[in-house]
Amino acid sequence: MSETNPPTTTWRKSSHSGGGGGQCVEVAALTSAVGIRDSKNPAFGHLTVRAEDFHTLITRIKHGELDHP
Template identity: 35%
Template sequence: MAPDSAWHKSSYSGGSGDSCVEAADVTATHGGIGVRDSKDPQGPALLFTPTEWTSFVALLRTGTADFGTV
């Protein structure tokens, strides 16, 4: 989906680095934001539209995300 240099690890990944989420702006090539598991960089990635990504991040920041309903 994107070269390794385009992916950015979450600042909440912790010191051990073994439970990490990475995101890449692939708007130019795929029309959105890619999200992958850093332990499996060649594995599947999710693709969010810019609007979906903005909403997702806003929910995380406010603490109102309810992942039990996903």
């Protein structure tokens, strides 16, 4: 899925990211999907996923389903 980055796009990063310069991603509500990008390299572009798939990803993360053993 591909979607351009509208000029009014607001990218957000988790408040849990802190200011330590760690590995963070930013997300944005796009016209018909969710954008995900590297906060350190926003010029590299972003991934675009359906909102339903993003919700599933967040739910699985919150339930620890994607934790490394």
